[in-house]
Amino acid sequence: MKKKIVIADDDESILESLKIVLDKAGYRTETMLNGKVLLNHIPGGSNLFLLNIRRSTSDGLTICRHLKSLESTGEIPVILTSAVPELEGLANEAGADDFLVKPFNINQLLHMMEKHLKMK
Amino acid sequence: MRISTEIKIRFGYAAAFLLLLIAFSYSVYTTDQLLYHIRWVSNTNKVLHNLEGLMLEVKDLDATVQDKNQESIRDISAFYQNHFNSIDSICGILKLETRGEFIATTRLKDIDDNLYELKHHIVPGLSKSGKSQKTASRLTAEGQILLKKIEDKITDMHNAEKALLALRSEKLNNSTGSMKWINVIILVIALLLAGYSWISYYNENTAKKKANVQISEYSHELEKKVTELMNANKELIQLRGLQKFTSTGRIARMIAHEVRNPLTNINLSYDQLKELLKRNEHAIILLDTILRNSNRINQLVSELLNATKAQELNFKIVSINTILDETLEIARDRIELEHIQVIKQYDPNICDVNVDVDKIKIAFLNVVLNAVEAMTNGAGILTLQTESKENKCVVRISDNGMGMDQDTLDKIFDPYFTGKSKGNGLGLTNTQNIILNHKGTIEVESGIGKGTVFIITLDFYSKDTFTG
Numbered sequence: 001m002k003k004k005i006v007i008a009d010d011d012e013s014i015l016e017s018l019k020i021v022l023d024k025a026g027y028r029t030e031t032m033l034n035g036k037v038l039l040n041h042i043p044g045g046s047n048l049f050l051l052n053i054r055r056s057t058s059d060g061l062t063i064c065r066h067l068k069s070l071e072s073t074g075e076i077p078v079i080l081t082s083a084v085p086e087l088e089g090l091a092n093e094a095g096a097d098d099f100l101v102k103p104f105n106i107n108q109l110l111h112m113m114e115k116h117l118k119m120k
Numbered sequence: 121m122r123i124s125t126e127i128k129i130r131f132g133y134a135a136a137f138l139l140l141l142i143a144f145s146y147s148v149y150t151t152d153q154l155l156y157h158i159r160w161v162s163n164t165n166k167v168l169h170n171l172e173g174l175m176l177e178v179k180d181l182d183a184t185v186q187d188k189n190q191e192s193i194r195d196i197s198a199f200y201q202n203h204f205n206s207i208d209s210i211c212g213i214l215k216l217e218t219r220g221e222f223i224a225t226t227r228l229k230d231i232d233d234n235l236y237e238l239k240h241h242i243v244p245g246l247s248k249s250g251k252s253q254k255t256a257s258r259l260t261a262e263g264q265i266l267l268k269k270i271e272d273k274i275t276d277m278h279n280a281e282k283a284l285l286a287l288r289s290e291k292l293n294n295s296t297g298s299m300k301w302i303n304v305i306i307l308v309i310a311l312l313l314a315g316y317s318w319i320s321y322y323n324e325n326t327a328k329k330k331a332n333v334q335i336s337e338y339s340h341e342l343e344k345k346v347t348e349l350m351n352a353n354k355e356l357i358q359l360r361g362l363q364k365f366t367s368t369g370r371i372a373r374m375i376a377h378e379v380r381n382p383l384t385n386i387n388l389s390y391d392q393l394k395e396l397l398k399r400n401e402h403a404i405i406l407l408d409t410i411l412r413n414s415n416r417i418n419q420l421v422s423e424l425l426n427a428t429k430a431q432e433l434n435f436k437i438v439s440i441n442t443i444l445d446e447t448l449e450i451a452r453d454r455i456e457l458e459h460i461q462v463i464k465q466y467d468p469n470i471c472d473v474n475v476d477v478d479k480i481k482i483a484f485l486n487v488v489l490n491a492v493e494a495m496t497n498g499a500g501i502l503t504l505q506t507e508s509k510e511n512k513c514v515v516r517i518s519d520n521g522m523g524m525d526q527d528t529l530d531k532i533f534d535p536y537f538t539g540k541s542k543g544n545g546l547g548l549t550n551t552q553n554i555i556l557n558h559k560g561t562i563e564v565e566s567g568i569g570k571g572t573v574f575i576i577t578l579d580f581y582s583k584d585t586f587t588g
Contacts, residue, residue: 011381017388024392083380085373085425103383103418106391 003117004028004045008035008063009052009081018050021106027113035063042073048113053082053090064094077116129320136313143309147302150295157292164285167217167224171278174210177203178270204239211235227277231270238266358561361533365552368535369428376421386414424535427546431557433476437581440473440513441466444504447484454492460500467507474581475558483554486547487517487574493540494521494572513580518573524566532564 005027009015015031022029030043035051036059049067053060060080067073080091083102091099097116100109181203211232218224390411397403448455448462455462491502505516524532531537533552536545555562555576566572 011385013385014381014388017385017392020392021388081384083377083384085376085429102380103387103414105387 002026002028003047004030004043005048005050005113006038006043006046007031007050008033008038008060009050010034010054010059011052014052018109021109025106025110035059038063039066042067042070046073046076048117049076049078050113051078051080051096053080053084053087061090061094064091064096068095077119079112079116132316133313136309136316139309140306140313143302143306147299147306150298150302154292154295154299157288157295161285161288161292163217164281164288167214168278168281168285170210170214170217171274171281174207174214175271175274175278177207177210178267178274181207181267204235207235223280224277227273227280231273231277234266234270234273238263238270357563361552361562362556365428365533365556368549369430369553372421372424372428372535376425379417379421383414383418386410390414423544423546427535427550427553429553431476431479431553433479433557435474436477437472437474438477440470440506440515440578441468443473443475443477443480444484444506444515447481447488448504450481450485451488451492454489455502458492458495458500459498460492460495460502463501463503465503465505470506470508470513471580473513473578475578476554479554480558483551483576484515484517486551487576490548491517491519491521491572491574494523495519496521508580511580513578515576515578516573517576518571520571523568523570523572524564525568529564529566533562 005022007015007018007022007029008031009018010033012033015033019029019031030046032038038049039062049064051060051063060082064078064080067076067078077097078095080087080094080096080099081102081104082090082099084090085101087099087101098112100112211228214228215225218228390407394404394407397407444464444466488502492500495502499520501520503516503518505518507514507516528539533548534545535549538545538547552562555578558578560576560578562577563575564572565575
């Protein structure tokens with residue numbers, strides 16, 4: 001069965017691009033422009049969260065912390081993506097499994113996702 | 121109405137002077153009076169003395185008349201002659217001395233008349249004819265009457281002169297008393313004046329001293345204020361630089377973020393399209409151009425971000441002189457190529473600094489390279505100076521190059537501002553970033569044709585301020 005990837009990013013074109021890329025790579029994707037939805041509702045059967053951290057807010061970090069705090073989702077890998085330079089520190093702080101600094105290419109992303117999905 | 125102290129002082133001096141002048145004039149007048157009275161008292165004394173002498177002569181004559189009446193007329197006549205000569209002489213003196221005194225003159229005249237009578241009509245043997253043959257006893261009786269008259273007159277005169285003497289003595293005493301009082305007044309005024317002068321001088325001197333102290337205090341205060349103002353101004357310039365730097369950093373971060381998101385899209389799309397169009401050669405060439413430029417954009421953004429972001433520093437305690445030497449070593453090729461003379465003016469006893477050595481070297485290197493490029497080949501002099509000033513480590517890197525105008529100076533640390541054809545315009549931005557990350561300061565002084573000086577200030581290493 002295809003693994004389900006939940007993607008949250010406020011940039012619509014990124015969502016579209018990632019959806020195309022990941023669908024083609026053999027994943028199921030669920031995309032959302034507003035990651036805050038995850039605070040109330042977590043889609044069933046999620047295998048990996050790909051969350052964006054915005055420059056001016058800490059949505060991604062809040063959501064990451066929330067997911068990691070729940071028993072049902074605590075074990076699901078979370079990858080943070082962002083253009084902010086100090087992403088590494090933020091990702092560690094929020095308890096994310098990994099991070100990817102923008103701009104990245106497909107291979108970097110696929111490689112990282114594969115690594116974390118295999119570990120589960 | 122208030123009168124100023126100066127006017128009071130002037131008024132006081134004028135009054136004292138006037139009083140002294142009056143006292144002095146009166147003193148001159150009194151002295152004159154004194155001398156006048158002394159002269160008159162002395163004159164009266166002389167008159168009295170002469171009158172006494174005359175009295176004696178007359179009494180002597182009287183006694184002679186009584187004693188010598190038995191002797192020969194001739195002898196008596198010679199004897200009289202002597203007395204009369206003395207009496208005449210005294211009378212002459214008395215006439216001179218009593219000149220101007222009406223009563224005395226009249227009395228003297230009477231005496232004179234009586235004497236004349238005594239000489240020419242009563243006393244025998246004095247007549248030049250020698251015919252007078254009156255008896256001695258008769259002569260004596262008449263002579264005695266006349267002599268008695270003369271004696272009475274002399275006694276009157278004597279009494280009158282005595283009264284005059286008493287009067288003149290009193291006047292003399294009065295004058296002496298006045299003189300004494302004037303002297304006392306003069307002395308008192310002089311003492312008052314001296315006291316007043318001393319007080320004025322003391323007050324003035326005290327006021328002057330106080331004013332001097334105040335002037336000195338004001339001057340000191342002013343100097344302090346000027347220094348404070350200068351320091352504040354310097355701080356303001358530094359703060360403005362820091363503010364500019366902070367806002368540049370914020371803009372850089374914003375741009376980086378905003379640019380990198382679309383770049384991610386471009387990259388993801390590139391990957392997809394490359395897969396789809398892998399058989400179309402032209403399309404691949406064009407897609408690669410897109411990727412190359414996307415990477416270039418990301419590189420530019422990263423450079424800007426690195427030149428302005430807060431850095432993680434790897435602190436190490438080291439001598440600033442060593443860092444400068446190592447920087448010069450890195451730039452040696454460029455310095456030799458341009459035939460630049462390097463002058464080191466290091467303070468050999470300067471304290472160590474606690475810095476990220478690699479980053480500080482980059483900071484200094486950018487400044488050194490900037491200086492090298494500003495100087496003419498073969499004529500350049502690069503001076504590196506270190507000194508300890510106000511508990512800070514001060515590094516001065518100066519060149520004798522073309523210098524810069526104020527407009528250029530204002531923008532020297534701005535990103536992408538460059539005068540070099542090959543420069544990326546981030547060198548000095550990076551230098552500023554490194555120095556500010558070390559909590560140091562960086563300033564530039566320059567003028568067209570005057571060369572440029574970069575002044576970098578860092579804190580000395582101290583256990584209290586640095587914990588690594």
